[in-house]
Amino acid sequence: MIISFLVAMDEKRGIGKDGGLPWRLSSDLKRFRELTMGHHIVVGRKTFESIGKPLPGRQMIIVTHSESFAPEGCFSVHSISDAISFARERGESELFVCGGAEIYAQMFGVADRMYLTLVHADSEADTFFPEWDSSEWIEVESEHRTADEKNQYPFTFKVLARKSQV
Known part of the structure; x- marks a missing residue:
């Protein structure tokens, strides 16, 4: 799996502000839906509460x-190892x-993999993605998009793979 x-x-690793997303990017939400449909999703309790409900067509695992x-409609676990086991036991591929x-x-x-939307802005976030060693990852895809009426900031879709997995 x-x-x-x-x-x-x-660009400063910001991922959240005031309990929600600090931007509106319609294309990113569409990509999220397309990638996750039919799969298991792991989120923490606070992230689930910001979403507010189970996402249709996906099995949500809440740590x-x-x-x-x-x-209702979700599975709660108390550790990441329990989340991984739950998905693996149900035959999840990703x-x-x-x-x-x-x-x-x-x-x-x-x-093993990271689907990253890099938002070309400083969103003044209050929640941040962990610091990480980019030398352990290789970029396998990249697609730049400009801002428009549905996407507040320019951004780049990237797919990164851990070098040990390539």
Whole structure:
């Protein structure tokens, strides 16, 4: 099973502001939907609460410390290893890790691939993607997009693979 990060970040690694996304990028949301449809998604409790509901066509696995947090239509676990096991036992081919910052940090050592949307802006974020060693990753795809009426900032879609997986 491939473990993939799916993340949008600004040029300072910002990924969130005031409990939500610090930008509106319609193309990024469309890409998120296309990539994750039919797959398992791992998120932390705070990220799930910012989304507000289970996403149709995907099995959401929520990593939480709470014994009672169990939204209908989702599966709650207490560790990243439980999340990985849950998806693997159900025959998942690619598990998507979709935030937040704590979940990315906990799963960084096991990620094989990164679907990155690099937002060319400083969003004044208050939540950040973990620092990472870019020398461990190789860029396999890159597509630049300009800002328009549906995309607040210019951005670049990138796909990175861990060098040990190439």
